[in-house]
Amino acid sequence: MQKSNYLIKRKDRNYYTYQSKFNIPVSLQNHFGRKSFKISLKSGKYNQSCSLSNRLHKLLKVILKEIEMGNKKLTFEEVKSILKIEVDKSVLHIQHIETGTGTTENQVLESLQHITKEETQFNRTLEDDRKKIENKVDREMSKIIKSLGYEVDKKSLEFKTLRKRVIELKLLRYSHKKDFVSGKNTDLNKFLEECDRKFRLGFSNDGLMDKKDAFARGTHLQPVEPTEQELQEK
Numbered sequence: 001m002q003k004s005n006y007l008i009k010r011k012d013r014n015y016y017t018y019q020s021k022f023n024i025p026v027s028l029q030n031h032f033g034r035k036s037f038k039i040s041l042k043s044g045k046y047n048q049s050c051s052l053s054n055r056l057h058k059l060l061k062v063i064l065k066e067i068e069m070g071n072k073k074l075t076f077e078e079v080k081s082i083l084k085i086e087v088d089k090s091v092l093h094i095q096h097i098e099t100g101t102g103t104t105e106n107q108v109l110e111s112l113q114h115i116t117k118e119e120t121q122f123n124r125t126l127e128d129d130r131k132k133i134e135n136k137v138d139r140e141m142s143k144i145i146k147s148l149g150y151e152v153d154k155k156s157l158e159f160k161t162l163r164k165r166v167i168e169l170k171l172l173r174y175s176h177k178k179d180f181v182s183g184k185n186t187d188l189n190k191f192l193e194e195c196d197r198k199f200r201l202g203f204s205n206d207g208l209m210d211k212k213d214a215f216a217r218g219t220h221l222q223p224v225e226p227t228e229q230e231l232q233e234k
Contacts, residue, residue, distance in 0.1 A: 006053050007046075008038065017042055018049035022060055028067060042096065067149035074150045074158045080201055082144060083165055087195045090173045091188050094180050101181050111181050119174040126167070137166050165199055172198070 008019040019038045029035050039056070041049045066072060101111040126133050141162055142152045153159055172194065179185040196203040 006057060007049055016044050018044070018046070018053070020049070020053035020056060022057065025064060028064060031067065042092065063149055072150050074145060074153070074156065074162075076158055076161070078148075078150065079158050079162045079165070080199075082141070082148075082162060083169070083199055084201055084203075085144070086166055086169055087192065087199075087201065090169060091191065094173065094177050094188065094191070097177055097181060108181060108183075112178055115174065115177050115181065119178075122170065122174070126171075133167060134163060137163050141166060168198065169195065 006020050006022070008021055009016055010019055011017075018041045020041055021036055021038050023036045024032050024034065041052055043049045043052075072078075097111070097115070101108060122133070138154060141159070142154075145152050145159075172191075176185075176188075176191045176194075180188070192203055195201060
């Protein structure tokens, strides 16, 4: 595996994980308001982190070049690409939860109860104060859209569609988290197939990824692993 100069090893609670550092060209530093930024890869495996980091940097070069040519408007095709990123992040999130669950029956039960509690709270908030959920999703999606060089127009049909689909994805993820942690269904391809049917993302054309490798499937935009704060919030 080729050595990456972008990787930074850091301690995350009781584990060591890698971050990838991205340097912003001088011509775009005013646009972003910073000289560099870091993304947590949420993996302690060097080879996996190195591979993802290199792919992200290749993608970044393309995106920065497009930004220098002018901001882009969000299209439905890009909405689909962002949803693919969110689906891949969900797969990694489910794996993260599963690996953090103990092996005894009581530990598994405790984890399932925690997931069920989160799911109940999410559904209750969705019913009683949907705007609160929408505002949170808007902030999450706006960061991604801006980082990709697109204009953020929350009133556009494309943005509203993305918001709705992301909320639906969050709901879908809860049931699969419970199935995966309990051992009822540990085939994450089933989750991908359901996402494909529901959101028509074209995974069947790309080829479904192996459940052990969250980055095996080539997408238009490669996934970025959620931060620890995002994992706690979700």
